[in-house]
Structure formats: structure tokens, C-alpha cells
Amino acid sequence: xxxxxxxxxxxxxxxxxxxxxxxxxxxxxxxxxxxxxxxxxxxxxxxxxxxxxxxxxxxxxxxxxxxxxxxxxxxxxxxxxxxxxxxxxxxxxxxxxxxxxxxxxxxxxxxxxxxxxxxxxxxxxxxxxxxxxxxxxxxxxxxxxxxxxxxxxxxxxxxxxxxxxxxxxxxxxxxxxxxxxxxxxxxxxxxxxxxxxxxxxxxxxxxxxxxxxxxxxxxxxxxxxxxxxxxxxxxxxxxxxxxxxxxxxxxxxxxxxxxxxxxxxxxxxxxxxxxxxxxxxxxxxxxxxxxxxxxxxxxxxxxxxxxxxxxxxxxxxxxxxxxxxxxxxxxxxxxxxxxxxxxxxxxxxxxxxxxxxxxxxxxxxxxxxxxxxxxxxxxxxxxxxxxxxxxxxxxxxxxxxxxxxxxxxxxxxx
Amino acid sequence: xxxxxxxxxxxxxxxxxxxxxxxxxxxxxxxxxxxxxxxxxxxxxxxxxxxxxxxxxxxxxxxxxxxxxxxxxxxxxxxxxxxxxxxxxxxxxxxxxxxxxxxxxxxxxxxxxxxxxxxxxxxxxxxxxxxxxxxxxxxxxxxxxxxxxxxxxxxxxxxxxxxxxxxxxxxxxxxxxxxxxxxxxxxxxxxxxxxxxxxxxxxxxxxxxxxxxxxxxxxxxxxxxxxxxxxxxxxxxxxxxxxxxxxxxxxxxxxxxxxxxxxxxxxxxxxxxxxxxxxxxxxxxxxxxxxxxxxxxxxxxxxxxxxxxxxxxxxxxxxxxxxxxxxxxxxxxxxxxxxxxxxxxxxxxxxxxxxxxxxxxxxxxxxxxxxxxxxxxxxxxxxxxxxxxxxxxxxxxxxxxxxxxxxxxxxxxx
Ligand SMILES: NC(=O)NCCC(=O)O
Ligand SMILES: NC(=O)NCCC(=O)O
Numbered sequence: 001x002x003x004x005x006x007x008x009x010x011x012x013x014x015x016x017x018x019x020x021x022x023x024x025x026x027x028x029x030x031x032x033x034x035x036x037x038x039x040x041x042x043x044x045x046x047x048x049x050x051x052x053x054x055x056x057x058x059x060x061x062x063x064x065x066x067x068x069x070x071x072x073x074x075x076x077x078x079x080x081x082x083x084x085x086x087x088x089x090x091x092x093x094x095x096x097x098x099x100x101x102x103x104x105x106x107x108x109x110x111x112x113x114x115x116x117x118x119x120x121x122x123x124x125x126x127x128x129x130x131x132x133x134x135x136x137x138x139x140x141x142x143x144x145x146x147x148x149x150x151x152x153x154x155x156x157x158x159x160x161x162x163x164x165x166x167x168x169x170x171x172x173x174x175x176x177x178x179x180x181x182x183x184x185x186x187x188x189x190x191x192x193x194x195x196x197x198x199x200x201x202x203x204x205x206x207x208x209x210x211x212x213x214x215x216x217x218x219x220x221x222x223x224x225x226x227x228x229x230x231x232x233x234x235x236x237x238x239x240x241x242x243x244x245x246x247x248x249x250x251x252x253x254x255x256x257x258x259x260x261x262x263x264x265x266x267x268x269x270x271x272x273x274x275x276x277x278x279x280x281x282x283x284x285x286x287x288x289x290x291x292x293x294x295x296x297x298x299x300x301x302x303x304x305x306x307x308x309x310x311x312x313x314x315x316x317x318x319x320x321x322x323x324x325x326x327x328x329x330x331x332x333x334x335x336x337x338x339x340x341x342x343x344x345x346x347x348x349x350x351x352x353x354x355x356x357x358x359x360x361x362x363x364x365x366x367x368x369x370x371x372x373x374x375x376x377x378x379x380x381x382x383x384x385x386x387x388x389x390x391x392x393x394x395x396x397x398x399x400x401x402x403x404x405x406x407x408x409x410x411x412x413x414x
Numbered sequence: 415x416x417x418x419x420x421x422x423x424x425x426x427x428x429x430x431x432x433x434x435x436x437x438x439x440x441x442x443x444x445x446x447x448x449x450x451x452x453x454x455x456x457x458x459x460x461x462x463x464x465x466x467x468x469x470x471x472x473x474x475x476x477x478x479x480x481x482x483x484x485x486x487x488x489x490x491x492x493x494x495x496x497x498x499x500x501x502x503x504x505x506x507x508x509x510x511x512x513x514x515x516x517x518x519x520x521x522x523x524x525x526x527x528x529x530x531x532x533x534x535x536x537x538x539x540x541x542x543x544x545x546x547x548x549x550x551x552x553x554x555x556x557x558x559x560x561x562x563x564x565x566x567x568x569x570x571x572x573x574x575x576x577x578x579x580x581x582x583x584x585x586x587x588x589x590x591x592x593x594x595x596x597x598x599x600x601x602x603x604x605x606x607x608x609x610x611x612x613x614x615x616x617x618x619x620x621x622x623x624x625x626x627x628x629x630x631x632x633x634x635x636x637x638x639x640x641x642x643x644x645x646x647x648x649x650x651x652x653x654x655x656x657x658x659x660x661x662x663x664x665x666x667x668x669x670x671x672x673x674x675x676x677x678x679x680x681x682x683x684x685x686x687x688x689x690x691x692x693x694x695x696x697x698x699x700x701x702x703x704x705x706x707x708x709x710x711x712x713x714x715x716x717x718x719x720x721x722x723x724x725x726x727x728x729x730x731x732x733x734x735x736x737x738x739x740x741x742x743x744x745x746x747x748x749x750x751x752x753x754x755x756x757x758x759x760x761x762x763x764x765x766x767x768x769x770x771x772x773x774x775x776x777x778x779x780x781x782x783x784x785x786x787x788x789x790x791x792x793x794x795x796x797x798x799x800x801x802x803x804x805x806x807x808x809x810x811x812x813x814x815x816x817x818x819x820x821x822x823x824x825x826x827x828x
Binding site for chain 1: 438502503504544545546549551607608609610626628630636638639640641642643644645646647649652654655657658659661662665668669677679680681682683684685687688689690691692693694695696700702704739771772773774796797798799800801
């Protein structure tokens with residue numbers, strides 16, 4: 001078993017970097033979006049911890065950081081673990097960080113016990129997993145796995161027009177290492193569940209069977225600015241109303257049940273000129289769709305794509321453009337790695353259940369390179385996440401990392 | 415008749431102050447919001463023109479500017495004309511400016527012809543008519559007319575928290591003159607229609623019978639930030655969805671016909687944290703309602719106020735707060751002043767029709783002090799306004815100001 005107190009301490013320390021006082025919850029939240037100054041400070045802290053733990057650290061050209069503990073067999077492919085430390089704007093202390101700091105805690109424990117492994121163990125810290133700054137989630141791991149190109153990723157821009165490549169250079173995280181990862185032997189990621197399944201079942205640990213599909217779209221609507229008092233309703237091309245209609249429509253698609261387990265979220269919306277007595281000339285919104293069933297996801301996307309035509313027909317002068325930001329299909333995890341995790345939980349006397357991930361994770365990208373699975377840790381308060389109320393107890397975090405340690409050890413001696 | 419060329423030149427000159435390149439229309443627009451640097455520059459230009467025209471200029475404690483041409487009877491109450499030069503963010507050259515520059519052009523014409531009047535003629539330039547910066551339209555004239563207090567107005571803040579009082583001081587327009595206006599003999603304001611009625615009837619000039627009611631509300635919704643991928647729909651308190659539902663609901667209230675000639679606009683909407691994969695924790699929107707019928711307006715307000723209860727019942731954890739920003743009832747204009755305007759149009763051989771104003775105007779505030787009415791001038795392109803496409807031809811503008819000149823002359827000799 002790992003040192004749960006030390007693990008907790010590092011989680012709390014890292015959460016101070018990018019911390020802010022969250023008004024609605026009255027709690028201390030974390031805002032450490034990818035490649036901001038706060039993220040860079042967090043990265044430096046993590047690299048210092050890696051070096052203290054004797055790891056050899058390298059940074060690749062996507063800013064992904066790897067810390068390596070050598071094995072006894074210099075020819076053996078490493079076992080990889082890790083996650084991310086970038087956060088959304090209203091985050092807690094756990095999302096991503098548990099996987100990274102858990103990996104470091106595993107290494108510290110192996111060192112203390114004098115345990116060596118045949119295979120090297122590497123801890124990856126992937127860039128822009130959240131996708132909230134540059135528009136694509138799991139971005140660093142997607143480039144490391146070869147699904148997206150480095151050039152494409154470097155050219156992505158944030159809302160202020162700053163490129164990811166420029167921000168890598170600015171923060172000093174444009175590393176020299178090759179971004180394409182040599183296939184590891186296996187990848188195991190420990191993460192908080194971020195949902196209610198474990199909380200509802202009363203179990204601390206989950207063995208993740210896969211990740212549901214994710215589809216992100218950006219919708220831009222052009223209407224016509226007009227005076228709110230004088231313009232008859234029939235002469236309006238109201239871009240804000242169209243955005244609202246799409247938002248309400250998505251919810252009725254979800255409620256209809258026609259798309260299975262579809263979830264739909266409009267997390268971002270903006271109108272211009274954004275003033276009380278002007279019919280909005282332009283609106284912009286993002287749509288986040290999730291579905292464990294690829295066929296039903298495709299149907300939801302098709303029906304969403306068809307809806308703007310109705311809006312355009314209703315309002316002459318209105319145009320709606322949909323751009324796909326990010327898209328991943330359902331990703332099943334490797335059954336043997338799931339078994340290793342389940343066995344590790346059994347070894348620790350921890351009850352566990354199998355469950356599908358509602359959130360995207362770096363594991364789903366690395367799964368293209370090697371056998372992969374994940375360990376989920378129970379969250380409190382219905383597993384709420386992307387909210388400062390996100391919380392897992394020190395005990396449950398330690399139990400998750402115990403399972404990680406045992407699974408990594410088993411895989412690293414294979 | 416006035417010098418239409420000189421009038422047009424001053425409209426075009428003033429439109430350069432606060433000008434910007436408007437992307438959607440490809441036109442040059444005007445963004446000269448109240449008490450910004452651009453507005454201050456515009457005010458200085460207008461004051462210079464007033465002084466060149468021999469007017470005595472005073473500024474009151476709301477930043478309202480008055481230029482006075484003396485009459486022959488020192489005891490007679492003045493005839494007032496005017497309007498505003500502040501603009502929305504996506505304005506054209508005419509809204510408000512036609513009334514102010516038209517007033518100055520009338521004075522220049524009287525001077526050239528050596529015409530003196532029994533009563534003084536004053537031109538008012540009122541602060542924050544648009545209401546888009548400090549949240550209340552016709553603000554300067556409302557304080558001048560005594561409907562709102564100076565203290566209340568000074569304490570209003572813009573979105574960045576700057577007070578109106580502070581901005582008056584910063585721009586140098588916190589004048590010494592008493593803000594409460596001594597009742598003028600009459601008020602006549604010339605303004606572009608900003609709507610399609612004159613364009614559809616083919617007539618250049620309208621005699622305005624009154625202004626419909628205006629109700630502005632700010633709605634703030636508190637929900638709960640949550641992960642877009644993991645949070646089951648039933649556990650969400652989605653503030654952005656609630657904002658969208660209110661927006662769609664307002665449109666169906668309009669379409670129902672149950673509220674007569676109701677118009678409804680959501681011009682401003684913002685969500686927080688405003689990121690793709692986070693269910694919005696908070697949303698804020700403005701509602702602009704217009705209705706020529708006070709009873710139907712009150713019913714629309716009541717029904718809007720009742721709707722949040724439905725939203726709160728649907729989504730435990732969601733709260734909706736409505737705050738009234740601004741409210742004016744239907745204001746009828748004085749019939750005798752309307753007759754003077756109609757007669758003036760006849761004198762110039764101009765066809766005219768009577769119509770109600772869809773937009774709010776300073777005239778509706780001054781109407782509390784003295785007999786008041788307005789002259790409307792036809793706009794092109796369905797009379798579009800609050801959009802850089804706003805346009806009235808030089809001829810039509812000149813004709814409107816011809817009518818203003820004749821009406822002011824008649825009233826000033828009474
Ligand atoms: N774990 C996590 O929050 N990932 C962000 C990507 C997503 O939106 O699912
Ligand atoms: N004339 C004009 O645009 N006034 C602004 C107040 C309103 O919104 O009606």
C-alpha cells in the first residue's frame with residue numbers, strides 16, 4: 001500500500017497552484033487551464049516531484065511530460081501510467097491530478113520498498129486534456145498516439161487567438177523529445193469517476209470498461225442587428241433566439257429517448273453586440289454530445305445538423321454554420337488489463353464494479369498504442385466534477401492508488 | 415427650408431467620432447456609447463458647433479447639454495428641441511444625431527435669414543438615451559424631467575462596475591447647471607423612425623402620436639457547474655438551458671397573440687464558466703419588452719415573472735431572480751403640438767401620416783413637463799436601426815428638419 005497521507009498532501013499542494021475563491025460554492029476552486037502561467041507553475045512543481053523521486057524527465061514537442069523509472073531489462077517496453085494536470089475554469093483538486101500524483105506516489109513507494117521491476121515505469125502528464133482552451137480534449141495524448149498531427153495541434157488557437165504552439169514556447173514547454181510515443185507494454189490510468197455510479201453503488205473502486213463517444217461542435221449563427229423596439233417580429237433575424245432554440249432542441253432530443261443514453265450540453269454561448277435593445281446579430285455556441293452507442297451518436301449528430309435548416313427557413317437572413325471541434329467514438333478498454341486491475345483490487349480487499357466512463361480520458365488515446373484500462377475512484381456529492389465541490393476522501397484516493405500500484409507492478413514484471 | 419447639404423455634412427462628420435468597421439455588414443458603423451471617450455469627443459464637437467452658431471451652452475449635473483438662442487421676450491419660456499448623440503455598439507449615423515444636428519441647423523438657418531423669435535429656442539443633448547451602458551434608457555431626460563433622481567442615476571454602474579457619476583467626472587461632463595428643467599413652452603424632437611411604417615407607406619414624414627411602453631428586466635439564474643460527460647441529465651441544474659428556455663418562451667408569448675402587439679428581445683446573454691464541457695453554473699440575460707397597450711404589457715410581465723417557478727420546479731438546485739432595470743408606460747403626445755407639426759409638413763408640401771413610436775425617445779420624458787410631440791423621418795431598408803445599415807437619404811433628412819424649423823418657429827412665436 002502507498003503512503004496515502006503523502007499522496008493527499010501532494011494533491012492539496014498542487015491545488016494551490018491556480019486556486020481561486022469560487023463564489024457560488026464558497027469553496028476554493030482550481031483554474032489551471034492548459035499552458036497558462038498557472039499550468040506552467042503546476043508543471044514545474046510536478047517535474048520537481050518527479051526529479052525528487054529519481055525519475056528521468058523528458059518533455060516532448062506537445063509539452064507532454066514523461067518521468068521514467070528504469071527497469072532491469074533495458075530492452076523491455078515500459079508500462080505507462082499518468083493523466084493530466086490542466087483543469088477547467090471551475091475545477092476541484094482531483095481531476096487528472098490523482099493519476100499523475102498517484103503515479104509519482106507509486107514510484108516513491110516502490111523506491112522505499114526497494115522494489116525493482118523488469119520493465120521501466122513511466123508517468124505521462126498530457127497537455128490540454130480538458131480541451132477547454134484550444135477546443136480539443138485529450139489533445140496531447142491524441143498527438144502522442146498519432147491520431148492528430150503535431151502541426152495541426154500547434155496551430156489551434158484559444159479565444160484570444162493565441163496559438164498552442166506559441167503558448168508552448170512562451171511557457172517553456174516546447175520540449176525536444178519526439179512526440180510520437182513508442183508503444184508501451186500497457187497503460188493504466190487512475191482517475192476520479194466524476195459521476196454518480198460508484199457513489200450510488202457504494203463501492204470505492206471501479207474497473208473502467210471503456211469511454212463513451214464524444215462529439216463537440218461549434219455553431220455560429222449570423223442574423224441581423226436590429227432595434228428591439230421598432231423591428232416587427234416578422235422582420236427579425238435573431239441570432240440569439242436561434243441559439244436558444246438549438247439549446248432547447250438538444251434537451252428535447254435527450255428527453256425523447258430516441259438517441260439512447262445521449263447527453264447534450266451547451267457550455268458556451270455568446271451573442272453580439274450583446275446589448276439590451278438590439279436583436280443579436282451574431283451568436284456562437286458549443287455543443288457537447290456524449291453517447292455510449294456510436295450509431296445513436298451519429299443519428300443525434302445528423303439530426304442536430306439538419307435543425308439549422310428549419311431555423312433558416314423560419315427567419316430569412318439567418319445563416320447557421322456548424323463546425324466539428326472534436327470527435328471520438330466509443331473506445332473499449334483491454335479486457336486483460338481490466339482483469340489485472342480487478343485482481344489488484346481483490347488483492348487489496350476492495351470491492352469493485354465495472355463501469356463505462358462518461359468523461360473522456362487520455363487512456364482512450366493511448367489505447368490505440370497498447371493494451372489499456374482505467375481505475376475509477378469514487379467521488380462524493382453524486383461524483384460532481386468540473387465544479388469546486390469535486391471531492392474524494394483521502395482514504396478512497398489512497399485505495400485507488402493502491403490498486404494502481406499493484407496493477408503497475410504486475411504489468412511491469414510481465 | 416434649411417441647408418440640407420450642411421445638415422448632411424454635420425451628420426457625416428459626427429459619425430466619424432466613434433466609427434468602426436462593421437464586419438457583418440461591411441459598412442462603417444458607429445459605437446459611441448454614453449460617457450465613453452468617443453461620446454465625450456462627440457459632445458465637444460457638438461458644443462463647438464453650438465458656439466459657432468452663437469448659442470449659449472450650459473451643462474447640467476447629468477451631463478445634459480443645452481444650447482440657447484435668446485428670444486425677444488426675456489420672460490417667455492423657451493421652445494425646446496433636441497435628442498441625443500450617444501449610440502449603441504452597432505449604430506448608424508442618424509439615431510439621435512438627426513434631432514441634435516437638425517436643431518443646430520434650424521438655428522443657423524434662422525440666423526442667416528435674420529429671423530428672431532419671441533421665445534428662446536433651446537437644443538438639448540441628453541445623456542445615455544440608449545440605456546445600453548448604464549441599463550436605463552432616456553436616462554438624462556428622465557432626470558431632467560424629475561422622474562428619476564440624480565443620486566440614483568449617478569450610482570448606476572456599467573458592466574465593468576464604473577459609475578455614471580464617475581464617468582461624468584472623468585469625461586468632464588459633470589456640469590454645474592441645475593438638472594431639473596424649468597418647464598419649456600413646448601418640446602419637438604425630430605428623429606429617424608427606426609422602423610418600417612413610413613417605408614411601407616411610401617411617405618417621408620410622420621407625426622408621432624406617442625411612444626409604446628418599454629419594460630427591461632435582468633434575469634440571473636444560478637444552477638450548478640457539472641461535467642458535461644458524466645453528469646446524468648436528471649442531476650443537472652443547467653443555468654444556460656434555463657436562459658434558453660426563457661428566450662424561447664418569450665418568442666412563443668409573442669407568437670401566441672395573447673399579448674397584443676408585444677415585442678420581446680433577449681439582447682444580452684452570458685453563461686459561466688462558459689466552457690464546452692461544463693454545464694453552466696450561472697446565466698444572465700436581459701429582456702426587452704415593448705407594448706403599446708399598458709394592460710397587455712402588465713400581463714406579459716406577470717406571465718414572464720411566473721415562468722421561473724416552472725424552471726425551478728423542473729431542476730432542483732436552480733434559482734431564478736428577476737430585477738427590473740427600466741420601465742415606461744405608453745406615453746401619448748400632445749395633440750396641439752402634433753397639429754403644429756402636421757401643419758408645418760403641409761406648408762412644405764410634404765405628405766405625412768400619424769404613427770406610434772416603437773422606440774423610446776427623450777420626448778417621452780420631456781412630455782411630463784410640457785406639450786410635446788415628434789417628427790419621424792423615413793429610413794431605408796425597412797427602417798433598420800441599431801445596425802450600421804441604418805440610413806435616411808439627405809433629402810428626407812432635410813425635409814424632416816424643414817418641418818422641425820417651421821414647427822419650432824410657430825411655437826416660438828406663440
Ligand atoms: N476527465 C475529464 O474531465 N476530461 C475532459 C474531457 C471531457 O470533456 O470528457
Ligand atoms: N431611439 C432609440 O433607439 N432609443 C433607445 C431606447 C430604446 O431602446 O427604445
